[in-house]
Amino acid sequence: MPPKAAARPQAPTAGAPRLSVVGVGLMGASLAAALKAAGFVSHVRGCDENPAALRHARDHGLIDQGVSSLREAADADIVVLATPVGPLPDLLAQLKAYVRPATVITDLGSVKGPVARAAEDLGLTRCVPGHPIAGAERTGPGAARVDLFRGRTVVLTPFPGLEAAAQDLVRALWEAVGARVIVTSPDEHDRALAQTSHLPHLLAFACAEHLAQPGTGPALAPFVGTGLRDFLRIAGSDPVIWRDIFAANAAFLAPALRAYGTMLAAYGRALDEGDWAGLEARLGAAQAYHDCLMKEAGDGNR
Amino acid sequence: MPPKAAARPQAPTAGAPRLSVVGVGLMGASLAAALKAAGFVSHVRGCDENPAALRHARDHGLIDQGVSSLREAADADIVVLATPVGPLPDLLAQLKAYVRPATVITDLGSVKGPVARAAEDLGLTRCVPGHPIAGAERTGPGAARVDLFRGRTVVLTPFPGLEAAAQDLVRALWEAVGARVIVTSPDEHDRALAQTSHLPHLLAFACAEHLAQPGTGPALAPFVGTGLRDFLRIAGSDPVIWRDIFAANAAFLAPALRAYGTMLAAYGRALDEGDWAGLEARLGAAQAYHDCLMKEAGDGNR
Numbered sequence: 001m002p003p004k005a006a007a008r009p010q011a012p013t014a015g016a017p018r019l020s021v022v023g024v025g026l027m028g029a030s031l032a033a034a035l036k037a038a039g040f041v042s043h044v045r046g047c048d049e050n051p052a053a054l055r056h057a058r059d060h061g062l063i064d065q066g067v068s069s070l071r072e073a074a075d076a077d078i079v080v081l082a083t084p085v086g087p088l089p090d091l092l093a094q095l096k097a098y099v100r101p102a103t104v105i106t107d108l109g110s111v112k113g114p115v116a117r118a119a120e121d122l123g124l125t126r127c128v129p130g131h132p133i134a135g136a137e138r139t140g141p142g143a144a145r146v147d148l149f150r151g152r153t154v155v156l157t158p159f160p161g162l163e164a165a166a167q168d169l170v171r172a173l174w175e176a177v178g179a180r181v182i183v184t185s186p187d188e189h190d191r192a193l194a195q196t197s198h199l200p201h202l203l204a205f206a207c208a209e210h211l212a213q214p215g216t217g218p219a220l221a222p223f224v225g226t227g228l229r230d231f232l233r234i235a236g237s238d239p240v241i242w243r244d245i246f247a248a249n250a251a252f253l254a255p256a257l258r259a260y261g262t263m264l265a266a267y268g269r270a271l272d273e274g275d276w277a278g279l280e281a282r283l284g285a286a287q288a289y290h291d292c293l294m295k296e297a298g299d300g301n302r
Numbered sequence: 303m304p305p306k307a308a309a310r311p312q313a314p315t316a317g318a319p320r321l322s323v324v325g326v327g328l329m330g331a332s333l334a335a336a337l338k339a340a341g342f343v344s345h346v347r348g349c350d351e352n353p354a355a356l357r358h359a360r361d362h363g364l365i366d367q368g369v370s371s372l373r374e375a376a377d378a379d380i381v382v383l384a385t386p387v388g389p390l391p392d393l394l395a396q397l398k399a400y401v402r403p404a405t406v407i408t409d410l411g412s413v414k415g416p417v418a419r420a421a422e423d424l425g426l427t428r429c430v431p432g433h434p435i436a437g438a439e440r441t442g443p444g445a446a447r448v449d450l451f452r453g454r455t456v457v458l459t460p461f462p463g464l465e466a467a468a469q470d471l472v473r474a475l476w477e478a479v480g481a482r483v484i485v486t487s488p489d490e491h492d493r494a495l496a497q498t499s500h501l502p503h504l505l506a507f508a509c510a511e512h513l514a515q516p517g518t519g520p521a522l523a524p525f526v527g528t529g530l531r532d533f534l535r536i537a538g539s540d541p542v543i544w545r546d547i548f549a550a551n552a553a554f555l556a557p558a559l560r561a562y563g564t565m566l567a568a569y570g571r572a573l574d575e576g577d578w579a580g581l582e583a584r585l586g587a588a589q590a591y592h593d594c595l596m597k598e599a600g601d602g603n604r
Contacts, residue, residue: 133527153524182524192525195513200533202569203505205588210565211497212591221598222455222484223491223498225435229599230532231502235592239585247578254573261566263512267504268563271556276549283541286507289514290537296523297531 016042017077017169022070022091024048024057027108027132028082029141030148033062034177037146047073057141074098078173081107086244089118096122104166106130106173110193111248112157116186120159126166129157129186131193132179139238150178157186187252194252199260201234201242202253208235318344319379319471324372324393326350326359329410329434330384331443332450335364336479339448349375359443376400380475383409388546391420398424406468408432408475412495413550414459418488422461428468431459431488433495434481441540452480459488489554496554501562503536503544504555510537 019041021028028046035041046063047070048054054066067073074095081091088109095105105127109115112129119127134152154174158167171181184192211220246253270279321343323330330348337343348365349372350356356368369375376397383393390411397407407429411417414431421429436454456476460469473483486494513522548555572581 133525155525189525192522196522196525196530197527199512200509200530203509203566204533205585206565206569207502207505207562208588208592208595209584210501210562211595212587213561220494220498221595221600223435223457223494224595224599225499227536228498228502229596230535231506232592232596233532234529235588236596237589239582239589242585243578243582246573246581247576250573250576254570257566257570257573259515260509260512261563261570263508264505264559264563264566267508268556268559271548271552271559274549274552276545279548280541280545282511283507283544285514286510286537287539287541290510290534293510293513293523293526294531294534294538297526 016040018043018045018075020045020047020067020073020076020079021063022047022073022079022081023083024050024053024063024066024141025082026139026141026143027134027148028080029053029057029062029144030146031080031082031108031132031177032057033144034146034149035173036062036064038176040173040176041078045073045076053141057144060141060144062141062144070094071098074100074103077103078169079103079105081105081109084241084244085109085111085114085248088115092118092122092124092127096124102126104128104169106170108132109248110197110245112155112186112189113251114248116157116159120161123161125161125163128162128167128170129159130170130174131155131157131189132174133197134179147178149174152179154179154181155189156181156183157189158183159186190249191252194249194256198245198249198253199256201237202246202257203260204232204235205242208232318342320345320347320377322347322349322369322375322378322381323365324349324375324381324383325385326352326355326365326368326443327384328441328443328445329436329450330382331355331359331364331446332448333382333384333410333434333479334359335446336448336451337475338364338366340478342475342478343380347375347378355443359446362443362446364443364446372396373400376402376405379405380471381405381407383407383411386543386546387411387413387416387550390417394420394424394426394429398426404428406430406471408472410434411550412499412547414457414488414491415553416550418459418461422463425463427463427465430464430469430472431461432472432476433457433459433491434476435499436481449480451476454481456481456483457491458483458485459491460485461488492551493554496551496558500547500551500555501558503539504548504559505562506534506537507544510534 021032024046032044036044044063045065045067046054046057047067057063058066081088088107107115110131112131115129132149132152132154134149174181323334326348334346338346346365347367347369348356348359349369359365360368383390390409409417412433417431434451434454434456436451476483
């Protein structure tokens with residue numbers, strides 16, 4: 001079992017930066033606890049609208065102090081935005097009024113174009129858009145784990161004008177908690193994640209809704225095997241978080257969905273026409289790519 | 303770790319039936335080993351075209367004897383057909399010429415209509431169509447496990463004229479290896495499994511083939527997370543086995559796929575029109591059904 005997040009009595013490095021985490025859910029609380037455990041930060045403020053989340057995080061030593069306003073959160077050397085994707089551009093606009101020029105900002109959002117564009121438009125040249133490819137079925141600070149990011153890939157997506165020193169600090173932050181950092185453009189990230197994450201989530205949600213239809217929904221439980229269980233697992237994800245992600249990445253997700261629909265129609269034709277040789281060739285190609293992709297991905301991000 | 307299949311020195315019950323398993327892959331070898339371990343059978347013949355599979359199964363004590371002809375396999379009190387779905391009706395027709403009238407036949411196929419119809423048409427009133435909802439990513443007797451069926455659901459799908467004593471024996475066989483037996487009609491089984499297993503497999507295969515397309519395939523590996531890994535896992539399944547299943551159940555799978563396509567088109571419209579409230583409602587309904595279905599399924603079949 002992976003260790004649950006908990007305070008570890010480790011003295012921070014002298015002069016270590018003060019951290020604020022905005023959004024004390026699974027991701028924010030795990031990062032706060034991991035950075036405290038690594039001694040990378042000297043003092044951690046958590047900022048959340050939910051007093052219970054702040055209390056839990058403080059009582060379990062995941063953060064040092066709970067604050068409720070963005071103005072208070074802005075008083076730090078590093079501000080991590082760990083909220084759902086939707087509010088991120090607005091939060092950046094608000095933060096700009098509060099942060100000192102030296103403060104480095106980063107985020108954990110699953111879609112990077114809107115964040116990078118907002119930071120560039122706002123002239124936030126020390127705001128480093130980032131996305132850790134990590135997560136879990138559970139949500140909230142109660143599910144936080146100090147090792148959530150260990151061995152995971154974190155994608156940083158700089159925009160023109162981003163200060164190199166800020167990017168270096170955010171890279172060091174992620175490496176301190178055991179993550180592997182890669183750098184790409186916001187569009188390249190969003191195009192890839194539309195395929196590897198957002199499309200599969202949409203397909204799983206649609207499959208769960210399909211199974212719930214009259215004539216299919218009732219009485220399916222005895223016929224559920226491990227295949228369906230794993231395939232559908234991501235349909236248990238938070239609807240608001242994923243509405244935000246789908247909306248923020250609609251420009252790349254919609255064409256991916258159309259292309260998938262075309263692929264699915266070809267499978268349907270093979271079924272209707274009894275083209276079993278053609279179907280077998282498709283399944284063989286699919287299995288070969290599956291095995292190749294998973295082999296190449298290795299044990300990364302799990 | 304679950305125990306791998308291995309010979310256990312357990313004396314069979316006096317007068318225990320002699321078993322033949324046709325197809326010594328993961329499923330057949332696991333069942334043979336589990337029935338030997340339970341002392342439910344006195345002597346186990348394995349029948350397979352692949353001499354290496356037979357040798358492995360015999361050397362590891364999963365079976366007592368390897369035979370290569372269906373005629374030899376038919377000389378038993380119980381014959382279990384553990385082949386892919388496609389050949390099952392033909393195998394039943396061949397078996398009919400060899401088996402003694404008292405011999406009970408059953409199978410492990412994932413589609414039950416073709417087996418039940420063949421048995422009924424052939425007058426094989428002691429042939430009990432069955433389907434254990436179990437499996438694993440790996441194949442072959444080397445992946446066999448004595449506990450593969452423990453806690454799993456096995457569906458028996460009788461047809462008019464099936465002898466009750468035969469069904470009782472097959473029920474006892476499955477209960478001896480720790481499975482839970484339910485009984486339904488072949489059509490009801492095939493309609494449900496089209497939704498809970500065959501459609502998800504087809505969607506995962508299609509997603510893997512989609513991801514392999516030029517412009518999407520290359521360089522996706524760094525962006526693979528646990529969500530995609532679990533969602534796509536069933537696309538690593540054997541193409542020939544699944545071609546057979548899709549072909550055998552096309553009558554129920556094709557309409558399920560069309561209905562899913564309609565659902566997916568609605569998601570696409572929500573994306574195109576920016577209907578985020580509508581999308582959130584869909585995701586909420588999907589998540590609620592996911593959670594409800596998995597709660598009802600409980601720990602069964604995993």
